[in-house]
Amino acid sequence: MKLTTIGIDLAKNVFQVHGVDERGKAVLKKPLKRDQMAAFFANLTPCLIGMEACGSAHFWANKLQAMGHTVKLMAPQFVKPYVKTNKNDAADAEAICEAVSRPNMRFVPIKHGEQQAVLALHRARQGFVKARTAQANQIRGLLAEYGIIIPQGIAHISKRLPEILEDGENGLPGIFRHLIARLGDHIKELDRQAQELEVQIQAWHRENAASKKLAQIPGIGPITASALVASIGNARNFENGRQLAAWLGLVPRQNSSGGKQTLLGISKRGDTYLRTLLIHGARAVIRVAERKAEHARSWLAGVMGRRNKNVAAVALANKNARIVWALLAQDRDYKADYGLVA
Incomplete structure (x- = not known):
């Protein structure tokens, strides 16, 4: 059995593998558990491996490339037309194996560990910023129910909130004041987290020549x-x-x-x-x-x-x-x- 091309349908625990020889004949169809993956591919002759660009794809691409295999990632929407029958893991693995061998297929660049780490910082910061915006909108909406209007913008929240909480004549119940104070503390924490991640991103930027070059634009x-x-x-x-x-x-x-x-x-x-x-x-x-x-x-x-x-x-x-x-x-x-x- 000489495998030349393999398609892997990635999963959390059970991976489906489909392999063909140089004539395109299917010679391998089997599921593999996560702890079997490394040993199985370490014993294979280096070949072309295709995967969809999804969760954990870059991890497995780097791991399999270290074993000598050629790994290519594809966007799922480009693999879908090669599914011949109803969707299941075996059909998906076969479609991936077929798609990766197409000469005009478009592939996704494989990211190494440092790239993934920097992008993780960006995604986490983006999440904090979205949560901060949502929290600000909630505070603004709750206060509007008591006739207190705060202009748009995060800066107006931090500026006006202490004045509103200290004003004893605005008619806010005590339990509501405690709630708004709690939400105000939450928005400050979200802002602090976002700023700390931004500092880490800027520190990486200062150490990367390509990033500093782009910042000149x-x-x-x-x-x-x-x-x-x-x-x-x-x-x-x-x-x-x-x-x-x-x-x-x-x-x-x-x-x-x-x-x-x-x-x-x-x-x-x-x-x-x-x-x-x-x-x-x-x-x-x-x-x-x-x-x-x-x-x-x-x-x-x-x-x-x-x-x-x-x-x-x-x-x-x-x-x-x-x-x-x-x-x-x-x-x-x-x-x-x-x-x-x-």
Whole structure:
């Protein structure tokens, strides 16, 4: 039995394995428990292994690559068309095995441990920020039931809450005052946790040359730069800057047919978090650029003259994504006047 290609349907405890030989004939169909996986693949001749990019996929990809195998990860939506029958673990493993052998299949770059750790910091910080926003909205809504209105913004919560709690004439019951004080302490704790994680992210950013390089681009700061470096990994996995922008969902969707090109809004594919950071950074650049005299003849001013600010922000985020690819893939430093003719 000479295995050349294997598809693994990942799970928590029981993994389904499907293997074929050089002629494409199925020669292996078996389930493996988690504690059997390492020993089974350590005794196999190095071969091509395909998996869906899902939970624990990067861990197993790194582990199997260390054993000499070639591992490729695929987005689940690209594997689904190869499922021939009803969904079950065996059919999924067979579909993965078939999909990984396709010459035009798109693969997901494998992340190493440090990339995963930095992205974990980002995800945890994002969770604290969302929880902080939700808690602020709850406080604002509860106080509104007693006729006390707090303007939008986290800063207004921390500023107004002590005054509201100390005001004995606003009609708030004692039990409600204790509740609001508790919720106020909770929002302070969430804010502290988010700030501590941000400090860790910035410390990693200062030690990473690629991240510091990206932070030179207007609209990209330490948070965005570190998230991009950790998510992209090797930028040469993308052929050009447009592929990176498409991977981030910053290019138009198409509904073209019969030779007629129909472009819609942006596709919003890929990582929502990265796309949001880039667009928010672009909005900050637009706010600053409007107050500068040299902005009048810039590329950004031309876009803003034709379209509204939201479209201009997405266009600038798209441009920044392409610059990110150029800096990482070609090992360049950012130059604000690059390509300009004196």
